[in-house]
Amino acid sequence: MLELADYASLLQNALKKNEFNVFGCRCSIIYSGRAESYLPPGDRIVIIKSDNSLLVHQPEGNNPVNYMKPGSSHYISFDDGKYFLRSQNLIHREYMDIEIHEIYFFESKHLEDGQKIILTGTEKDMAKMLFDNPSLIESGFKPLSMEEQTAFGFIDLFGYDKENTLTVIECKRYAADFKAVEQLKRYVERIKQSKGLTFVRGILAAPKISPNAEDLLHQEGFSFVSVKPPKYLERYDAKQKTLDGF
Amino acid sequence: MLELADYASLLQNALKKNEFNVFGCRCSIIYSGRAESYLPPGDRIVIIKSDNSLLVHQPEGNNPVNYMKPGSSHYISFDDGKYFLRSQNLIHREYMDIEIHEIYFFESKHLEDGQKIILTGTEKDMAKMLFDNPSLIESGFKPLSMEEQTAFGFIDLFGYDKENTLTVIECKRYAADFKAVEQLKRYVERIKQSKGLTFVRGILAAPKISPNAEDLLHQEGFSFVSVKPPKYLERYDAKQKTLDGF
């Protein structure tokens, strides 16, 4: 079993090599930057990535309890018989001191990964699906553009309905709330002003809508269409049977 | 050096003990749930916490590339000569398959931590600071309540100005954008309606405000006060000198 001093030495050397480092320890943490925090002593793991980002995770929960952004710098210091991992990010003016009371394990390894995640079922995918299948909105709907940075703002989808009325569609992949309605309203207002029109239709497309949002939606004269975000891989998986057995 | 089969066996046993597990590996990942994703082969670390949450981190970046929420379940499977870590969360209907090509290291440890982080400099702290020091808003301001769930909504701070006009204050710890203005407007409208008043003042308190937001703010007849979120620990640290030397 290694002593804290041995681990500290290992860590100090590893930090020079810009590899992936992870260690389990008992520690307490002070952070000062955009906000300030103190975390009393307890067991956590600390990760220092090759881009010099730092994460501290408690034994439970999805999110890091403390962290530093990529581009930070880290060093070990020994003051008054205590070990500290001190981190700073000068660009963001953020500082962190981890007082390390004990180290349980330490791993350092060069990790190679240039891959990016492929994600489907996003709001953008919803807009594309509606662009390609406009009857999901309503029969006779003619899409003009999607996900476009227009002069009036970033609009998910817009086009003409079967009465040739200009229509703005705002997509939400989750249950639409009244903020989504306000967003739609903002776009409709901007387009009316920009094009000098007295009426522009607004449609909110989402899996469902909250009661408050629906009230506001109807007050504004807009309408709701129930649409779920598309999941292309689901069909793929059904063929490949890789997610069977659950 | 252990073989993949040995690591798989270690991991399989460790999963039964509900400890903190972390391993470095080469893997590819399929996720299906709220959205769907595929991550091609590369080096990552996988963390399985004692609450059965799971995190996958690439060698760079602050955020996990894939994850499962607490309360998931995980098991090792060996199919067609390939090792998989399969995870599912029945409550959230989420599934993940990690195909493990190689394992570089593996650590399993019981971690003990019941501590919660103490955070200052939040919006709530700002509201309290303004409540305690109302002259930071303007001279003669008389606070009524803060962070209160009123009948008209959740309002950061409200009170009377020196002319005894009812005033709503919305705090933002960051640069205020036009959504903050819309939020303030919503509260002011609700209070006017609820109290049957023809005029209620609105003040946005934030470190700074974007030009677009400021335009909208003045259009609505509201005003801006520059206030920074308080950092109590900063003063504490200045005394204790724990964050010196940077």
Add this chain to the structure above:
DNA sequence: GGGGAGAGATGCCGC
């Protein structure tokens, strides 16, 4: 459990 709002939000894209 849903709704509303903050977060040391983060990350992406566009200007």
Add this chain to the structure above:
DNA sequence: GCGGCATTTCTCCCC
């Protein structure tokens, strides 16, 4: 750099 906006947002609080 800022601005606007989505996120497998997450988290908390309150109804």
